[in-house]
Amino acid sequence: MPVQRLPALFVSHGSPMFAVEPGDTGPALQRWGSALRAEYPQLRGVVVMSPHWMSRGLEVMAALQPETWHDFGGFPRLLYSLQYPAPGAPLLAQQVAQLLQAAGQQPVLNPKRPMDHGAWVPLMHLFPQADVPVVQLSLPADADAAAVYALGQALRPLRDAGVLLVGSGSMTHNLRDFVTGQSGGRLDYVQPFSRWIEERITARDTAALLDWLEQAPQARRAHPTDDHFLPLFFALGAGGPGTTASYLSREVQYGMLAMDSFALQDVPAGEHAAAAPLQ
Secondary structure, three states, rough: OOOOOOOOOEEEEOHHHHHHOOHHHHHHHHHHHHHHHOOOOOOOEEEEEEEEEEOOOOEEOOOOOOOOOOOOOOOOHHHHHHOOOOOOOOHHHHHHHHHHHHOOOOOOEEEOOEEEEOOOOOOOHHOOOOOOOOEEEEEEOOHHHHHHHHHHHHHHHHHHEEEEEEEEEEEOOOOOHHHHOOOOOOOOOOHHHHHHHHHHHOOOHHHHHHHHHHHHHHHHHOOOOOOOOHHHHHHHHHHHEEEEEEEEEEOOEOOOOOEEEEEEEEOOOOOOOOOOOOO
């Protein structure tokens, strides 16, 4: 009996406060994570890309027991007491590095890298027991959407080996709007941008998505910098053109942080992908 292929996943991790203010997205991720474990008992690890680990080259976390890094400031004291003691997976990290090398990359194993909040905050909701081994992949500082898509594509075979590939970023991420408190209502760029991305994903229009900065409405308002959007392309590359998106959340927090999260699942032969309803 062939091994069942795991989906790929994109999650918007929002503000660090998402750890203690889960809104609707946190419970949705927890339900999905629980269902995933029931459907895929072969789940043996997670490989996650977060924009909070940017590096000059490409690095792979290879810690046996990665520390929980509270890489933020100015938040309530409670956040700094949170721990996510998931084990690392050095052997999986080596497998990740080998696949990347085969794709022409030059990854470096980093045995000291802790988990930043872009990884552990969404994982707290997905797998609250903290018992699924985690490997984190850095986001190269010079990478564009096509380069990040290629990284996900290179690791796609891991989905057949019991590994969940996760891009953790944000569907919209304008820190100026967040800091200045422009959240008295949903800001006008959030929904047009988010739904354009969803439409292009549903249409499997990879070319338009890779050209998002030119084609998506108010793209630079939604993302003054690219970093929090690029992990979406890691998930898309890991999913590939034969997948369909099932949205877990379309919530908007603080009026400007779109928390869109979706799973990319392979479509069985003979079936046609359709726009998925909110689940």
